[in-house]
Amino acid sequence: MQIMALLLVLALLTVIGFQLGRSRATASVGGRTVELHSVPSYHGFYVALWAGLPALLLFALWTASEGWMVMQMVLAGLPGRLTHVDGQALSLLRADILNLAHGVNTGRVPDPAVAAAAEQYVRLRSLGDWSLLVIGSCLAMGGLLFARGRITPDLRARNRVERTVNVALVVCSLVAILTTIGIVLSLLFEAMRFFAAVSPIDFLFGTHWSPQMAMRADQVGSSGSFGAIPLFAGTLLITAIAMAVAVPVGLMSAIFMSEYANPTLRTWLKPILEVLAGIPTVVYGFFAALTMAPFVRGLGQAVGLDVSSESALAAGIVMGVMIIPFVSSLSDDVINAVPQSLRDGSYGLGATKSETIRLVVLPAALPGIVAAVMLAVSRAIGETMIVTMAAGLTANLTANPLEAVTTVTTQIATLLVGDQEFDSPKTLSAFGLGLVLFLVTLTLNMVALRVVQKYREKYD
Incomplete structure (x- = not known):
């Protein structure tokens, strides 16, 4: 709910910023827009970017890191008997906390400390979302006022807007490239684990496919x-x-x-x-x-x-x-x-x-x-x-x-x-x-x- 409210606030402020920037640029030259370095719409986009972009970057950063940070805070408050375990047991503990926090029935009675951790997780996530709403709204409003105050007839709004758009295009291109690289690496690393257990020669040139692993060693094809x-x-x-x-x-x-x-x-x-x-x-x-x-x-x-x-x-x-x-x-x-x-x-x-x-x-x-x-x-x-x-x-x-x-x-x-x-x-x-x-x-x-x-x- 808070995330949707923040996005609506950002959309509203960017629209308002565009209108204020364009009108401020026109008013700064008394309506003689030929005296402006950039057309009024570029001044509007300049203010709109300042109103929306910093808050959107904060939103993206918080969305990417909120779950991990909140989970670390929750785990820090648990007794040592639950957290001083191996990696697999710790992963199961995180899964139990998340399941309880989201109301998923695990079919067993949870540890009271784990149940309390799940409640703490929900409270911290809610507090984080409200904080994001308030900070993001303040940041967007501050960016709007800052950019509007910088509008002058000599402001190179077009250059700055186009430079920002170019950076955004480069980032989008990098996302596509990095996604492709991530897909290839994920396939490669997991395939290397598979080929460490199964010979690539047997895999590529074998004529019998039966990946079902047998339950007893005396079964036919017990190794798959x-x-x-x-x-x-x-x-x-x-x-x-x-x-x-x-x-x-x-x-x-x-x-x-x-x-x-x-x-x-x-x-x-x-x-x-x-x-x-x-x-x-x-x-x-x-x-x-x-x-x-x-x-x-x-x-x-x-x-x-x-x-x-x-x-x-x-x-x-x-x-x-x-x-x-x-x-x-x-x-x-x-x-x-x-x-x-x-x-x-x-x-x-x-x-x-x-x-x-x-x-x-x-x-x-x-x-x-x-x-x-x-x-x-x-x-x-x-x-x-x-x-x-x-x-x-x-x-x-x-x-x-x-x-x-x-x-x-x-x-x-x-x-x-x-x-x-x-x-x-x-x-x-x-x-x-x-x-x-x-x-x-x-x-x-x-x-x-x-x-x-x-x-x-x-x-x-």
Whole structure:
């Protein structure tokens, strides 16, 4: 509640600051705005930034550190018998305090000291939120008054506002870069823990996937089996089926929309195709499981084939329909970007429309088409719900599209469902799979970039 109140106060003060700054700048020159170094709106933005930015920085800093600081204060007040323990027990203690503070029923009677610590945690968080509201509001008001007092005709408001915006853009770029680095490092560190327990050779070249750890040493496969070849094979099989559907349909649709359809038809057809990309994947999963899989099975039985109730073919066809817009929309934009002068030159040499498309337009648009296909491949490799619902969870090493298979992403989702211990090879294998999947998609993107750079045409 206090956080929302602070945000509303900041929004109100920034709007007021913008109006006050603009009116103050206009009044400082008697309405002759040509005498100002910057237009009045820049003075308004200058005051608005001073009113909102310092308080927002305080809000971000407090939000990032409040929980840790309050927890440290609470732990400092607990008796030594609870805090002088190992790291795992201390983590459980923190979890118990947080659960009690948020009203989560742990199913057991809590220690009175822990219950008191949870109440103390709630009080300190509430006090911190109220303090943030008061300090943030005062800071915003002080910034507004300070910036308004600095407005003069010679104030370089535009330079300062644009410098602040440039810094904000750089920070946003750094956030994206650091997020990517964090994802890679988290995958790498956890995958290294997995490969410390399981040989990378067995993982990359093994043909049996059974990560279930046995309860007794005399059970078969008591150490688990982590050969990922069946997962890679299933991923490639379903991706190949999906691309066999998406690439021809998507590319032909793009050619029709850009070269044959009249503007009115293209205006209607392209958004209809792009709607396919907005349908949730779980809906495609329902369609694959309830409609496409029985249809494929019935069709196979009609011609004397043994088709599994969950098959790679059903999942691949539906996945191909889902990624058609990735190919059609991007290819249509690339084909339309080919200069009309190339088409006119081909027609002038006597080529027909189909010959012009095959011999002139498509080669000129090839880099963009390859990029669209690679994007669709990456999307197909990363799909989970359709495979889970239509292809099953069985790690079969097969090239038969009529059998049940599974993919890398499906196994990652399966391994990380529920309460997991992140110190067993079974759970850590998900990070090994994720690292391999990341390297595969990175390689695909590098190949696409290389193709674009090598075959890109430059037009005057």
